[in-house]
Amino acid sequence: MFTVRENHILRLRQELPRSRVVWCRSSDELISILPVVDTLLTWHFKQEWFALAPHLRRIGTPAAGRDFFEIIQVPEDVQIKNGTFHGPLMAETALGMILAMNRGILTALRHQLQGELWPRPALFESRVVAGTHAVILGFGHIGQHIGRLLKPLGLKITGIRRRVESAPPVWFDGCDRLLGIEQLYNVLPQADHLVAVLPSDTGTDKLLNNAVFAAMPRHAVLYNLGRGNCVDEEELAHALRTGMIAGACLDVFAQEPLTADSPLADDKLPGLLRMPHASAFCDCYLDRYLDEFVEWLKNSV
């Protein structure tokens, strides 16, 4: 899914006929070609490679964040183009998590896999999603894609940002709000769904901790699709175990890949759904990035 294939290379050659496209299969191959490269498409880059690439002007990478780049400072004449196609894919996953959690779908699968044939009483906890309230923590590009996909189901949306300097999205209706992070504790008691899509580089470490879980209603669920550093994982495990909140759907973790010593590796935690940092996975992943990458090159050359 993340691997460049023959058809991708063919597409680049067809759409960029005046460029020479070289396909490197290893970091060594990449390093050997750096002296003559002006544009790179790569998952990884290191600070010291800039010194080897005097002609480098553009780096494209499908990742939404810069976690895979070991870069301290980007030279002034180099542009970096991260993928921005993740928003719609992650929004589908977030909406799917909310529906699967509230409509009994995850509960049904748990009971099915335990060999139960007709677990009706377990599903009496199912809830309607229309009319509920989603608080989206981190209301940038991706957070707004999520809100826009939730809206037609009749949810009330509260977007929370560090700084509220832009206008609310055009799809907001009278009950939706855009608030600064200082308002978080005021809205938590009214949240049915707390959807976190925070970047890792903003001083968000363990922002979601015991005090946050205590402020949420007991039926509410945490969804984290951004980065794992914002969750205090010990305190989240405790909140699930003691029923402070009804569940957590987590795509990201403080340490990835998840290891057995994580507080969230315990399979007895009630209401826990784990995904392996896969909320933007899809059959079309690299094709979607190539759409953006080719467009970017055509506009910048």
Next chain:
Amino acid sequence: MFTVRENHILRLRQELPRSRVVWCRSSDELISILPVVDTLLTWHFKQEWFALAPHLRRIGTPAAGRDFFEIIQVPEDVQIKNGTFHGPLMAETALGMILAMNRGILTALRHQLQGELWPRPALFESRVVAGTHAVILGFGHIGQHIGRLLKPLGLKITGIRRRVESAPPVWFDGCDRLLGIEQLYNVLPQADHLVAVLPSDTGTDKLLNNAVFAAMPRHAVLYNLGRGNCVDEEELAHALRTGMIAGACLDVFAQEPLTADSPLADDKLPGLLRMPHASAFCDCYLDRYLDEFVEWLKNSV
């Protein structure tokens, strides 16, 4: 969830101040009061009870179908009011199933419950839902609620009815279609999602059989939220086992409750999600029906 409680009785007494509201806790209590009743709210009714109820004019029941009523013929002067609130709830469940199946959510939970910590390769099968094609088989009240909820995610909708006599819904766009059942095999090869919401009383027995599964793409998934009789369960189990289709999310079965001798009781069937006839379950179930029931009485008295 399905049980009348004190607060429901209180509500009926408040909203219908000129009526005498009697709460029967058993069939015997109900039968004993039939001679003086003009309106009943009940889950069950038998043909012979009509003879005991000379003043009966209205029967309200929360069920969407009449399966719980052992009735051959309704007297001319008796009206029956089934619940019609199920559509929006079932639509949330159908959309949740489609997203959970395609975005890796069900796969992630399966692997989590097997103790796996980071099952990334299993999720490489995840698919984007926007731009895919849902064929909704049974495009009445409930089927149209499902289509309307799928539409804002960018799906193409094909509604299939026994008879195409009404205009397509106003929310259809240029790529959506309303077709007669005779077109089913023409659209199946283009279906990503086949959503069945057929009633049980229309000669639909085993309509979804080996020939249908063979006509669907191998990546497609069957969703059944109507009644179980329309699925040939032996042939569906075979289709899943041999990879003719990628999965099945089933809320209804030929025999309910499901028993261990069902072909679909096998937990090794790949891509199977079973729910216990619960797609309309929600915390507000009886409140939603009382909304309709009270409205109906106010308009008919």
